[in-house]
Amino acid sequence: MDYIQMESYLKAIGDHNRMLILKYLMTESLCICEFTELIDMTQPAISQHMRKLKQAELVTEEKRGRWTIWSLNIRHPLYPMLIHLLSLLPEPERTVATLVAEGKKVNCE
């Protein structure tokens, strides 16, 4: 891996909101409308963060009906390092469990 490549990976990871997104994805795959309930950010802002993460190949997307389901890319060269890095960060205040309790968890089967 060259220096420019590594730089682009680290820049994609190195934002507190994107790390929060990645932390959520460590537990389970989510769509953008769920992130808008979990994180205090507008839908376009989240969408643009997902695009950045996708460009760095840190996440993958799968279209299901009107939803786009985002997942961590476990084949990324930095995946093991990313998991370790995220493990150093605290669990977010709002959990997916609260989403479920509020009936806001998306079920796109």
Add this chain to the structure above:
Amino acid sequence: MDYIQMESYLKAIGDHNRMLILKYLMTESLCICEFTELIDMTQPAISQHMRKLKQAELVTEEKRGRWTIWSLNIRHPLYPMLIHLLSLLPEPERTVATLVAEGKKVNCE
């Protein structure tokens, strides 16, 4: 470690020139005038990169006469991760050995 703190660490690391600097420091401590011989960058540019790395506590400085000797901070919370990350990057073209061969290695005892 909180998200903002991690962001500031990753932003300090996530620049190709600073990673090159850190890669050199993995082998041995160096001063800025040596970096100017190793890396195609002006002295103020290097000095400003060192300041960023110092603010993130990734490096430490020691004044010796007119020189400032820079070293990796092995007590940094991300030090183990940093070493692993740098090990994924190729050795720089210009080595410290070439500096010695050219009589440009600083001896500040």
Add this chain to the structure above:
DNA sequence: TGAACTTATAAGTAAACACTTATATAATGT
């Protein structure tokens, strides 16, 4: 077909970033 819903994109903006050149500060050696 059309309303509701989910997501993506476009355009604009303020702040941060990585440099540049010029200059200041500080230590060394004659």
Add this chain to the structure above:
DNA sequence: ACATTATATAAGTGTTTACTTATAAGTTCA
């Protein structure tokens, strides 16, 4: 004291970043 050497800082610049609001595009379902 003075020239040399090493480093830091200041000021300016073009680019990138992370957002905002507005809107477009695509899917679902009555």
